[in-house]
Amino acid sequence: MRKRLRKIRRAGTRSSTRSERAISVGVELETYSISVPEYRISRELHFPRRGIAELGERFTKDASIGSEYNSRVFYTVREAFFLLKNGLRKYIHYRSSPEEHDYRTLFPIGGWTDRFAGSHIHMALGKKKFEYRRARLLARRLHSHIPFLIALCGNSPVWRDRITAINSNRLLRGTEKYCKVTRRELLYKHHYRELTYNEGGKRKPPTLEIRVLDSGIPEYVVAAICVVKAVALQWLERKPSLNHLTHEDYLSARDQAIRYGPKAKLLWNRHALTVPQYVDLFFRKYEDELDQLAIPDDVIDVFKYLKRGWNQSTVIRRAAQKSRWHHRPTWERRFAKRYAAAIRALLDGNSYTEFAKALGVRLPSIERTWMGRRESKW
Template identity: 70%
Template sequence: MVAQLPLFHVSYTSFFQLMSFMSRKRRKTRLFRSRCSERTVSIGVELEAYSISIPDYKISRSLHFPRRSAAEAGERFTKDVSIGNEYNSKIFYTVREALFLLKNGLRKYIHYRAPRERDRHTLFLVGGWTDRFAGSHIHVALAKKKLDPKQAQRLARCLHSHIPFIIALTGNSPVWRDRLNQLNSNRLLLGTKTYCKITKGSELSKHRYSELTLNAGGKRKPPTLELRVPDSGVPEYILAAVCVIKAVALRWLAGKPTLNHLSHENYVVARDQAVHYGPGAKLYWNHHVITVAQYADLFFRKYKDELDQLHIPGEVIDLFKYLKKGWNQSTVIRRAVQRSLWSHRPTWERRFAKRYAHAIESLLDGNTFATFAKTLGVRLPNIDRTWLGRKEARW
């Protein structure tokens, strides 16, 4: 009995040391989670766009830039090799800040043009129209520290399974080679193998043209995780995708488990569905086949804590409600084009471009997406009794 006392004493001391260590670890975890706010994740956007010349309302890839004095620190008005106009946003940390900055930056193309320009141009924000692709590239980084490859890989693994949902949400190219079709995203259907290569959730690609890739950065910007799947579109839809990304990133930073795991086979099927059918697609939540509307409900219920931190503006929330009703920006563009075709087929493109020029100017001046659609001659569905996060969506 006496010989065993020292052993008992050592074990007892070790037990208290272990409990003390675990207590300190829990305190650090709680402290980290309390600091894990919306501003922890920074976002930047590259937006490519067609042009509409105002005198003749012709859709083209013509280059036009605001005058140099209009550019603020951190934003760039540059040239994309494929499409022409490209806007690089300032870095933003909150969704409300981003909505203001994106609209303010894009409206400079309209209201702050060079004084010597004879013709006036405006932006045409679609994923495709003639024979070139226009996309929105969203860059994700950590606000206070550098995103290293291991962290980027873990974040990419969490985000990868939600890419089909983002495609269904942001698809915006129902026209290709000046012909209307029923596809949600002609850009992704025709350009995936070249400009938006499919990746596996378990791997992090460094290839420039992968759909989800590690961007090494440079002197002007830090390393980022770049998502290339969204079509070019209006600021509200870009920020809807940003909300999905930030919610997933905040959950990952808080050390919580990933909620949606897809096999590569199921991912490819869901992605193809989203590219073709958009809001009408069948997606996967783990191994369950669900509709896009059910996916939206599940996401808002499962990620409620993270989404509450984002303080999402009502005009962005409305887009998820329209998605539940079977509408996205591709649906709006398709309905507007059909209206122009029914009105007068020989001049349908000019008629559509004229309406779009007025609609985008109104939107960038601060009006809502509902006003944008109304100016295009499209009546959106009523969403007054549409709710997000309903418990009918299981799993």
């Protein structure tokens, strides 16, 4: 009888942990600045006016890049999408000196001049303490999906003011210093690892930090949150791990994602896949978990554009090339002017499609693009 009661209790506990709120998430987003009206891209600091931050939200300084936004804790994807946009919007609409004509707006990109900017996702088990032992188990699940996150969120095609064909110059050039490769079976407490365990402090609980994402717009940060939350929810259900990569395969897929982004060749259990195939397979394998997340349509569109071979790095590259073709000596200023208007409209509620259009880039149609097509054999 006692054994039977234990089974019933375990079953009840198991169903409760499947709630989306069982995994809490926070975001650190580093950003460049655009000075207006000069439209000069720089690392100059800028903050919203005092008293505008909400509880748990911080507008702070990063030692490397300059401005950094620390979000509140999110428990659902829709909450993350709304609050992240609302928080970043304060840089534009609640400036410290709103009457001045000269001001700075945010420019969330992985790299431009000579420094890198990233988006870091912090994961925890809701309001429970996240022990190192459990964080290590979750990190092992997430590790094989890191190349997919890089292909999805790469956003640094420009480096030292030169337009390149690279998806993420930040990781290509900064991995050894800022985002060191981690083996699947290990979880370090070192700050500059791609996956790291933060022990927390008085104000912050222990978290598992994912550092591979380039800085980017909220749609892509939340898309990455969807991926990691889906994997984490399946881990909480004690379901078997779905993707196991050897370290050699992982390094190969990671390098492909860094260089080629949506055009990369990724791996799923030693099977080579294109990025569109990986998206379909992920949405099929994690269908139950993704259904729980109630993902906003704007974020679903990000995955659809990825299937069509586009991510934010592609958009930035096309927009920069168009500005350079128009007038080479002043292309950066022209690009910055377009971007300042585009990011303002995006954070005010416009779609990602309108954001790209404001940059002078026409995205492909996704009307007949579906997620989770059964074209793969696994």
